[in-house]
Amino acid sequence: xxxxxxxxxxxGIATVVLASMRPVAERMNVPRVLYCEFPLGRxxxxxxxxxxxxxVLGAAFDLLNAPSGPVLEDYPEVxxxxxxxxxxxxxxxxxxxxxxxxxxxxxxxxxxxxAVARRGATEVGRAVDADGVTGALADLERVAAGEHWKEVxxxxxDTIAIAHDIRAYYQEAALELAGGPPPGARQAEAWxxxxxxxxxxxxxxxxxxTEQEAPSGITFYMQPVGR
Amino acid sequence: MSSDQVxxxxxxxxxxxxxxxxxxxxxxxLSEATVAIVTSAGLHRAxxxxxEGRGDTSYRMLDRGDRELILGHWSSNFDRAAYVSDHxxxxxxxxxEELAADGTIxxxxxxxxxxxxxxxxxxxEVRLDTGPAxxxxxxxxxxxxxxxxxx
Numbered sequence: 001x002x003x004x005x006x007x008x009x010x011x012g013i014a015t016v017v018l019a020s021m022r023p024v025a026e027r028m029n030v031p032r033v034l035y036c037e038f039p040l041g042r043x044x045x046x047x048x049x050x051x052x053x054x055x056v057l058g059a060a061f062d063l064l065n066a067p068s069g070p071v072l073e074d075y076p077e078v079x080x081x082x083x084x085x086x087x088x089x090x091x092x093x094x095x096x097x098x099x100x101x102x103x104x105x106x107x108x109x110x111x112x113x114x115a116v117a118r119r120g121a122t123e124v125g126r127a128v129d130a131d132g133v134t135g136a137l138a139d140l141e142r143v144a145a146g147e148h149w150k151e152v153x154x155x156x157x158d159t160i161a162i163a164h165d166i167r168a169y170y171q172e173a174a175l176e177l178a179g180g181p182p183p184g185a186r187q188a189e190a191w192x193x194x195x196x197x198x199x200x201x202x203x204x205x206x207x208x209x210t211e212q213e214a215p216s217g218i219t220f221y222m223q224p225v226g227r
Numbered sequence: 228m229s230s231d232q233v234x235x236x237x238x239x240x241x242x243x244x245x246x247x248x249x250x251x252x253x254x255x256x257l258s259e260a261t262v263a264i265v266t267s268a269g270l271h272r273a274x275x276x277x278x279e280g281r282g283d284t285s286y287r288m289l290d291r292g293d294r295e296l297i298l299g300h301w302s303s304n305f306d307r308a309a310y311v312s313d314h315x316x317x318x319x320x321x322x323x324e325e326l327a328a329d330g331t332i333x334x335x336x337x338x339x340x341x342x343x344x345x346x347x348x349x350x351x352e353v354r355l356d357t358g359p360a361x362x363x364x365x366x367x368x369x370x371x372x373x374x375x376x377x378x
């Protein structure tokens with residue numbers, strides 16, 4: 001973002017960066033920076049809160065009045081992430097003959113479908129679509145159980161995108177099931193990794209891939225840091 | 228320590244491109260300015276090409292009326308759920324429309340820009356090639372001011 005600020009200003013467009021990494025912005029001689037200490041992924045701070053978002057934009061536009069730069073100001077309100085899992089019930093075990101993660105994913109399908117119908121879009125689809133989620137979980141179960149990833153996937157390992165799709169499927173279903181206002185940052189993530197069978201399968205598969213010395217650039221991005 | 232703090236600590240010491248000077252564009256008064264959003268969230272329409280993994284230096288032009296774009300930034304290290312609840316938390320296009328309607332800003336740009344973060348540390352191609360190309364498209368649309376939103 002800070003590089004683009006330089007490029008845009010050189011082209012004659014005045015910029016304000018809503019920066020999320022203050023030390024990075026400090027080192028890059030960026031014309032106008034509003035440092036916003038909000039959870040990563042929320043540069044405007046709060047979803048479904050137009051008043052808050054307008055506050056941030058107003059503060060950003062105010063920096064355009066500065067006669068010269070660089071200008072770096074801190075937005076006065078800090079928003080913290082919430083690390084407690086989202087309160088969202090999981091479907092009961094239905095088919096004892098299939099892996100718990102696959103059973104669970106099937107049980108969430110109706111909620112996922114409602115979420116997609118409501119929003120008119122889905123984040124699932126980078127590697128697999130919703131119909132492919134159970135198959136993706138079955139593959140991860142094999143890796144977690146000790147099969148080598150090349151046996152499961154062939155030469156190309158695409159588990160960052162697969163992990164993204166499974167997590168997106170679960171989070172979209174969970175937001176629909178939980179209802180109410182949007183949860184705090186990281187609450188849907190905590191629910192997925194700490195409470196769901198799929199989250200446990202993904203973590204186990206990632207550990208297995210690490211043991212198999214799969215490319216670290218892939219295993220690193222399969223899960224958020226610290227998980 | 229929170230995941231966000233871990234990420235902030237990791238990024239704090241990464242090498243960054245060096246810029247010895249600060250460019251400075253002087254916009255018209257905000258009430259007369261055309262405003263665009265430039266995001267590094269990798270947003271794209273379903274009918275546009277996806278962003279590839281690390282080091283995809285391309286960009287997508289987003290039309291003013293586009294909504295429910297796909298969040299194409301590939302990192303797992305930020306909250307992705309907020310965007311699903313409300314795209315404005317990353318891409319405040321509805322807020323800009325409100326500001327144009329009440330006269331705070333002059334106009335909402337007809338097109339906006341999405342890059343994907345996760346660039347190589349040098350960012351040379353964005354700096355020298357795709358960044359200037361995107362800037363030229365915005366200038367052609369008469370954009371005076373850009374709000375930059377990372378994830």
